[in-house]
Amino acid sequence: MxxxxxxATVSLAGCFGCHMSLLDMxxxxxxxxxxxxxxxSPLTDFKTFSRRCDIGVIEGxxxxxxxxxxxxxxxxxxxVLVAVGQCAIMGGLPVMRNAIMHSEDPLRECLEEAYSSSAxxxxxxxxxxxxxxxxxxxxxxxxCAEVVKIDYQIPGCxxxxxxxxxxxxxxxxxxxxxxxxxxxxxx
Amino acid sequence: xxxxxATLIKxxxxxxxxxxRRMMDILWQVQDKLRCIDGxxxxxxxxxxxxxxxxxxxxxxxxxxxxxxxxxDITIRLCDDIIDRHAGAQAVAxxxxxxxxxxxGETSTDGAFSLEFTPCIGMCDQxxxxxxxxxxxxxxxxxxxxxxLRTLRKTKDPQTLIGKTGDGANSDPLVQAMxxxxxxxxxxxxxxxxxxxxxxxAALQLSPQEVISHIEESLLRGRGGAGFPTGRKWRLAANTxxxxxxxxxxxDEGEPGTFKDRVLLTEKPxxxxxxxxxxxxxxxxxHGILYLRGEYRYLRAYLEETLQRRREQNxxxxxxxxxxxxxxxxxxxxxxxAYICGEESSLISSCEGKRGEPKNRPPxxxxxxxxxxxxxxxxxxxxxxxxxxxxxxxxxxxxMGTTGxxxxxxxxxxxxxxxxxxxxVAFGVTLAEILEQAGAQDAAAIVVxxxxxxxxxxxxxxxxxxxxxxxxxxxxxxFNSSRNILEAAAYYMDFFIEESCGYxxxxxxxxxxxxxxxxxxxxxxxxxxxxxYLRNLSDTIIATSRCGLGxxxxxxxxxxxxxxxxxxxxxxxxxxxxxxxxxNIQKALDEARIIAKRRSxxxxxxxxxxx
Numbered sequence: 001m002x003x004x005x006x007x008a009t010v011s012l013a014g015c016f017g018c019h020m021s022l023l024d025m026x027x028x029x030x031x032x033x034x035x036x037x038x039x040x041s042p043l044t045d046f047k048t049f050s051r052r053c054d055i056g057v058i059e060g061x062x063x064x065x066x067x068x069x070x071x072x073x074x075x076x077x078x079x080v081l082v083a084v085g086q087c088a089i090m091g092g093l094p095v096m097r098n099a100i101m102h103s104e105d106p107l108r109e110c111l112e113e114a115y116s117s118s119a120x121x122x123x124x125x126x127x128x129x130x131x132x133x134x135x136x137x138x139x140x141x142x143x144c145a146e147v148v149k150i151d152y153q154i155p156g157c158x159x160x161x162x163x164x165x166x167x168x169x170x171x172x173x174x175x176x177x178x179x180x181x182x183x184x185x186x187x
Numbered sequence: 188x189x190x191x192x193a194t195l196i197k198x199x200x201x202x203x204x205x206x207x208r209r210m211m212d213i214l215w216q217v218q219d220k221l222r223c224i225d226g227x228x229x230x231x232x233x234x235x236x237x238x239x240x241x242x243x244x245x246x247x248x249x250x251x252x253x254x255x256x257x258x259x260d261i262t263i264r265l266c267d268d269i270i271d272r273h274a275g276a277q278a279v280a281x282x283x284x285x286x287x288x289x290x291x292g293e294t295s296t297d298g299a300f301s302l303e304f305t306p307c308i309g310m311c312d313q314x315x316x317x318x319x320x321x322x323x324x325x326x327x328x329x330x331x332x333x334x335x336l337r338t339l340r341k342t343k344d345p346q347t348l349i350g351k352t353g354d355g356a357n358s359d360p361l362v363q364a365m366x367x368x369x370x371x372x373x374x375x376x377x378x379x380x381x382x383x384x385x386x387x388x389a390a391l392q393l394s395p396q397e398v399i400s401h402i403e404e405s406l407l408r409g410r411g412g413a414g415f416p417t418g419r420k421w422r423l424a425a426n427t428x429x430x431x432x433x434x435x436x437x438x439d440e441g442e443p444g445t446f447k448d449r450v451l452l453t454e455k456p457x458x459x460x461x462x463x464x465x466x467x468x469x470x471x472x473x474h475g476i477l478y479l480r481g482e483y484r485y486l487r488a489y490l491e492e493t494l495q496r497r498r499e500q501n502x503x504x505x506x507x508x509x510x511x512x513x514x515x516x517x518x519x520x521x522x523x524x525a526y527i528c529g530e531e532s533s534l535i536s537s538c539e540g541k542r543g544e545p546k547n548r549p550p551x552x553x554x555x556x557x558x559x560x561x562x563x564x565x566x567x568x569x570x571x572x573x574x575x576x577x578x579x580x581x582x583x584x585x586x587m588g589t590t591g592x593x594x595x596x597x598x599x600x601x602x603x604x605x606x607x608x609x610x611x612v613a614f615g616v617t618l619a620e621i622l623e624q625a626g627a628q629d630a631a632a633i634v635v636x637x638x639x640x641x642x643x644x645x646x647x648x649x650x651x652x653x654x655x656x657x658x659x660x661x662x663x664x665x666f667n668s669s670r671n672i673l674e675a676a677a678y679y680m681d682f683f684i685e686e687s688c689g690y691x692x693x694x695x696x697x698x699x700x701x702x703x704x705x706x707x708x709x710x711x712x713x714x715x716x717x718x719x720y721l722r723n724l725s726d727t728i729i730a731t732s733r734c735g736l737g738x739x740x741x742x743x744x745x746x747x748x749x750x751x752x753x754x755x756x757x758x759x760x761x762x763x764x765x766x767x768x769x770x771n772i773q774k775a776l777d778e779a780r781i782i783a784k785r786r787s788x789x790x791x792x793x794x795x796x797x798x
Contacts (some may be wrong), residue, residue: 036574064526065772065787065788065790066777066791067776068772068792069789072766075764075765075766076764076765081765106778106780107778107779107782108778109784111782128782130783130784130785132785132788134783135788135789136776136779136780136785136787137779137784138775138779139774139776139777139778139779140775140777141774142770142775145767146767146769146770147766147767147770148765149765149767150767165491173586174715
């Protein structure tokens with residue numbers, strides 16, 4: 001019997017929605033477990049790679065240094081990287097902060113808008129979170145492909161469990177990704 | 188708004204019968220008088236012309252020469268073409284900036300001066316050049332800047348900058364420009380001394396159908412770049428049933444490096460107007476429009492006077508040359524600084540007083556053009572050939588050039604060469620022959636046809652300039668071996684990014700991505716697959732854009748990739764490990780380090796050894 005493929009997954013600057021969608025493949029998860037095993041992933045709660053993996057599944061883009069570091073680790077430890085969902089591919093909701101582009105200090109402007117100057121914020125001390133354990137933010141949000149090379153993308157917000165299952169299964173079997181209209185139609 | 192300004196605006200609208208289709212003319216007048224078209228002015232113009240403010244604002248914001256913020260009484264527009272840059276425009280800009288205390292894009296606090304950059308103003312043969320209000324000043328140097336500003340501060344009149352006027356009609360009392368024609372090689376069709384009306388008289392002896400057949404037989408093709416057969420265009424317009432038809436001359440010569448129409452308009456306006464009149468007779472048009480680019484406004488009074496003289500000579504108006512059944516007149520429509528208006532459907536939009544955005548085709552302008560009427564849009568040079576063909580015959584015309592490209596072509600040669608200027612040559616001449624004539628011995632790269640054309644290297648200098656081989660609207664821009672070819676490609680991409688009308692996404696967004704991809708390579712961060720990316724993206728932009736701008740905007744990159752493959756391959760390299768060379772984590776963290784007042788736990792090694 002052939003060795004099972006090893007899959008690692010992570011959510012960077014995402015909402016875990018793509019991971020929820022991954023679980024949404026329902027009983028296909030059993031078929032997936034026939035073909036593959038999960039290594040580093042929120043599903044296994046492994047925090048580090050135990051071995052080199054065949055497939056890395058990335059949810060979310062990069063908004064802080066830890067995202068970048070994790071993504072680079074995935075690139076080093078996985079043969080194939082798959083960016084899943086809008087945030088990983090295009091930046092998604094977090095990338096909206098890149099719209100603050102005509103400022104001398106866009107990151108500070110973004111933090112002030114979020115934590116003090118906005119009308120709906122109650123923050124009498126105008127304190128901006130800055131615990132030493134918090135990773136530093138990047139100057140702007142980067143898509144995964146801006147930081148490392150990405151081999152495949154599965155669009156959607158989130159992609160459905162059906163699409164994730166079919167695409168991962170095809171990738172594992174070395175077949176072309178499914179192209180059925182209803183699977184790649186998003187409105 | 189004070190009453191005086193309101194009166195001026197009312198007058199401007201009244202001068203054009205409060206007609207929203209004459210919006211360009213109204214806005215020019217208001218911009219001239221008030222130095223801006225602000226919100227209140229827009230509202231007033233909208234109510235007077237029976238349109239909406241957003242329509243007026245759309246037009247104002249579209250054209251570079253209109254402004255909602257007050258411009259200086261004297262607006263200095265420095266030509267930012269790559270030829271001007273090579274000729275030292277940057278030093279000139281710094282001299283102006285320093286002396287005026289403002290940066291390009293700003294207006295001095297006393298409202299006296301504005302300083303701006305503008306794309307090619309059609310003076311590449313006498314760069315660096317600038318427009319000071321409507322007045323063209325050429326061959327600028329930092330040293331001249333001081334005396335220019337001294338004169339302007341004293342007289343407040345840019346016309347007083349003109350000492351010695353240029354050759355030919357540049358010295359006409361109504362032109363008085365320091366522009367030089369730089370006609371290096373006259374030819375038998377256009378730049379020759381002949382009676383411009385001979386062709387018109389001959390045409391009026393024939394029936395309109397016979398005139399069209401004549402032009403068809405001459406195999407005349409459009410000189411604006413696309414090369415559409417002129418006779419067929421006329422026949423299509425003539426055969427479309429309509430109450431009115433229009434003839435428009437495209438004098439929106441905006442292609443960087445092209446200035447041949449400038450010389451024709453200066454030296455041969457009668458030949459052009461005679462050609463327009465013949466076209467009108469052939470297709471049955473009663474009205475013509477000369478769409479003159481804003482940068483050539485210094486020629487307007489002269490051209491208006493030429494039209495007036497023609498009316499007096501019975502060459503325009505009703506019963507032209509005794510033909511009771513033939514009436515035709517021409518008005519001049521000023522453009523206002525938009526490259527896209529050189530595209531015929533955008534030009535028509537602009538003539539109609541709208542944003543210069545392209546229209547959907549079909550219907551083509553010959554079926555439904557200006558105000559919905561069948562419209563023939565021809566280039567200045569094309570129309571100027573017409574009277575010569577009618578006078579000398581189609582066979583004579585076909586006797587010059589190649590089988591697929593009859594007649595002669597005006598070339599605007601500029602850049603690194605000893606003799607920049609205008610050359611009238613028969614189609615089929617090789618690039619090497621032109622370069623020899625122009626004294627461009629050290630040429631390493633030539634831009635044939637301007638930004639939308641091809642950038643070719645020495646291996647292609649044997650190729651012939653004609654529609655079958657290297658097609659060109661006339662620009663031949665020479666770069667010597669000291670120039671950076673990728674910088675040139677990047678310059679032209681910037682030009683397209685600036686001039687895209689923004690209507691369709693492939694062009695508006697795609698060109699920005701193309702430029703980014705090129706920059707990545709220029710920074711030494713590129714990989715071989717980036718070249719494929721540039722090719723694929725170019726194909727998409729070409730296939731999906733709405734008009735000619737997007738169909739040609741990837742050319743600077745595609746042609747340099749084709750003809751300078753070694754430059755690109757030297758700049759890209761394989762990077763194992765899968766990391767993107769363009770991403771710099773240290774730079775990305777700089778701002779956060781300052782805000783958080785701490786170092787990175789991961790990327791600043793002094794804090795530990797996690798990496």
